[in-house]
Amino acid sequence: MTDSLPDVELKVSSHFPQVIDTLTELVAIPSVSWPAFDQIEVERSAEKIVSLVDELDFFDSVELLKASIGETQDLGQPAVVARREASTGYPTILLYAHHDVQPPGDISLWETPPFVATQRDGRLFGRGCADDKAGILVHLTSIRILKELENTPNLGVVLFIEGEEEYGSPSFDNFLSLYRAKLESDVIVVADSGNWDTSTPALTTTLRGNVTFKLSLRTLDHALHSGMFGGVVPDSFTVFSQLVSSFYDKFGSVDIPGLDKTLTTDLSYSEARIREESGVLPEVDLIGSGDILSRLWTQPSITVTGVDFPSIENASNTLVPEISARISLRVAPGQRAQDAFQAFSRYAEAFLKSKAVYSITDVSTGEGFVTDIQGxxxxxxxxxxxxxxxxxxVEMxxxxxIPFISSFVDVFPGAQVLVTGVEDPDSCAHSPNESLDLSSFQKAITAQSLFLLRCNQKST
Structure with a gap:
């Protein structure tokens, strides 16, 4: 057995053309897990992965599994679970990725067909090529190299390829509970994040939590003529805009009591870089205070992501009595999402008293993540x-x-969770022209192959 870098690099290089061909085949399957899309494609994607896993001839079992959604009888999307038991005294490593993808969005914004993997300037373009079908290939190829460089692997390996991450993993908790014994492991590698840039690798050590909800407020029992009553009678949008404006201090940072924040981080990140990577217009100032990475990683943010209100085409000269909005609250790592939501609720109740009648419904929470980097x-x-x-x-x-990571932590509290990935700042995951840097992709496969080979030498 060898775990030397040159030997592993040589193996990865020899397999890489086939890896790209296989990734191209996976990208060609439009496995969008959202209900409005053809769910047969998600099934087809899962079946393709089963065939790829079978070709490895490595696992004791390979299964296509589903679990129910919440307390319903409805089943979630198919996941592939393969398991190889460890020899006595050796660790078991779970390798996670997901085979479903985001919808393509506006096709006119794509420079290449979204489900035709296209190479250009050292990158591969296509929906899911980075998020997260490349993660699947990192796992499959590193297992193949482990098998080729180690005649009798002692390491236990679980492969878990989920099929509904992009739709919020609605059956995930039930899946972990139902198939806990099949997923039991000492280390969980989640290949669903990215690197600092194409030449600098990263381990993701913190993730913000999230709370989403619908806020509806009403000021009138019916619409009124804006000329006859405007200036005295409050309309719903005016109160809503006042509420949203009050979320932030003069710099644009969220300023709600009870929401945790940290103002500094260990890495530097220039204003020029965030402007280039985000596309903020030159005429527009950035918001917030503290260093830029703390604003992105360790401070809360609040975003209104959708509004139900008359469109311009349907506008009339009236005071609109009611408005509803979808709100996304990102929660600083380490604070429980429910505690953050309660802080927001207390704030909204105090602010809207005597201003509007309101309700908060359709609440969904996802916990943040802080890894133990000392393991x-x-x-x-x-x-x-x-x-x-x-x-x-670097640690970023x-x-x-990624709310399901907290579910892993809850179900397997003794497991070390490592968040890796293949994306980079130019990957445009979830956006048109999603792409994958092929050089860093190859290095990511090399890194995980080294990791598995070295885990294979570690007796517990």
Whole structure:
């Protein structure tokens, strides 16, 4: 057995053309898990992955599994679960990714067909190529290399490829409960994040939590003529806009009592970089206070993501009595999402007293994540990433949320959870022209192959 970098790199290089071909096949399956799309494609995607796993001839069992959604009898999307038991005294590593993808969105904004993987300038373009079908190929290829470089692997491996992450993983908690014994492991590697840039690897150590809800407020029992009553009688939009404006201080940072925040981080990130990566118009100032990464990773944010209100085409000269909005509250890592929601609720109740009658419904919460970077698995993964990329691995946060990670932590409290990934700042995940940097993709496969080979030498 060898776990030397040159030997692993040579193996990865020899397999890489086939890896790209397989990824191209997966991208061609439009496995959008949202109910409005053809769910047969999600089934087809899962069946394709089963065939790829079978080809490895590595696992003791390979299954296509589903679980119910909440307390209903409705089943969630298909997941692939494969398990190989560890030899006595050796750890078991669970490798997670998801095979469903975001909808393509406005096709006219794509420079290439979204479900035709297209290579250009060292990148592969296509929906799901980075998020997260490349993660699947990182897992499959690293397992293949483990098998080829180690004649009798002692390491236990669980492969868990979910089929509904992009739709919020509605059956995930039931799935973990139902199939806990099949998923039991010592280390969980979640390949659904990214790197600092295409040449600098990262381990994601924090994620913000999330609370989404619908807020409706009413000021009148019917619409009124805006000329006859405007200026005295409050309309719903005026009160709503006052409420939203009150969420922020003069710099644009969320300023609601009870919401946690940290104003500094360990990495630097320039204003020029955030402008380039986000597309903020040159004429527009950034918002918030504290260093930029703290605003992205460790401070709360509140965004109105949708509003039910008359459109311009349907506008009339009236005071509109009611408005409803969808609101996304991102929660600083370490604060429970329910505690943050309660803080928001107290604030809204105090602010809207005597201003409007309101309700908050359709509440959904997802917990944030803070990893233990002192565990042996985290240290090993960082070392492997540093070797594979030839650049020191950094520890970074992510402003988004991956709520199912907290479910992993709850069900498997003794497992070390490592969040890795293949995306980079130009990947445009969830957006038109999603893409994958092929060079860093190859290095990510090398890093995980090294990690599995070294875990194979570690007896517990």
């Amino acid at each position: 042996w698995a985290a240290k090993s993964m960082e070392k492997c990433l540093s070797e594979a990329f030839g650049t020191e691995c 946060g992510v402003g988004g949320s």
